[in-house]
Amino acid sequence: MSKKVWIPLVIILVILGVGAYYVSTFRLKEVQVVGCVMSSEELVRETVKEEAPMGNVLLLYLKNQFSSMRDIPFVAKLDIEFIDKNTLKVTVYEKQVAGCIEYMNNYVYFDRDGIVLESSDDRKTGVPCIDGLEIMNWTLNEELPIDYPERFSLILNITQLIEKYELDIDRIMFTREGNIVLRYKKIDVELGDGSNLTPQLMNLKSILNGLEGKKGVLYMKEFNSDTSTASFKEK
Secondary structure, three states: OOHHHHHHHHHHHHHHHHHHHHHHOOEOOEEEEEOOOOOOHHHHHHHHHHHOHHHEHHHHHHHHHHOOOOOOOOEEEEEEEEEEOOEEEEEEEEOOEEEEEEEOOEEEEEEOOOEEEEEEOOOOOOOOEEEOOOOOOOOOOOEOOOOOOOHHHHHHHHHHHHHHOOOOOOEEEEOOOOOEEEEEOOEEEEEEOOOOHHHHHHHHHHHHHOOOOOOEEEEOOOOOOOOOOOEEEEO
């Protein structure tokens, strides 16, 4: 091999070696996770680490440009920010959870469109459990098959109002007659058929504040924008 050939070859090999060494210094050592409420911070952290080829920050960046990470329960999107060559900051954007249904000793979580997000034996705080929706089976990422699909619009309305008025509701229950009952600690709140949800839930927090520590039934079926009628029967 002539000198004209091997000298450029050596230079190329040296450059490649230096480049490979430089890339190898981008070892992923720390993953900072923010934004987790329903999702698991530890699971997000471990998933990001596992998705990094050879544990390398630069290779993870390149991979993330062409393919998304595997699904993580309750996570809609991950934004990855590079803090330094060994540290990533991951911002989690979660799916909107409408509620859950108890099914075979587990909780099946679904979004506001009735799409199944996850099944877990973990009861998430802040998510109302729905009674009165019967299911026989379900498939992840598909619509939850229930006996009264039209009730999802009611659930959506209720959950939006619960969030808006900062109500701490444990359960949303549908009776056989189609009436709505909310469970707040040891108080059942009877709302009727759902035709007056906005004025009812708008005023519910102040009413419940006056009943703190009590157990019983709060009757609000006749409570509407014209008639502020509510009564409480203590048990």
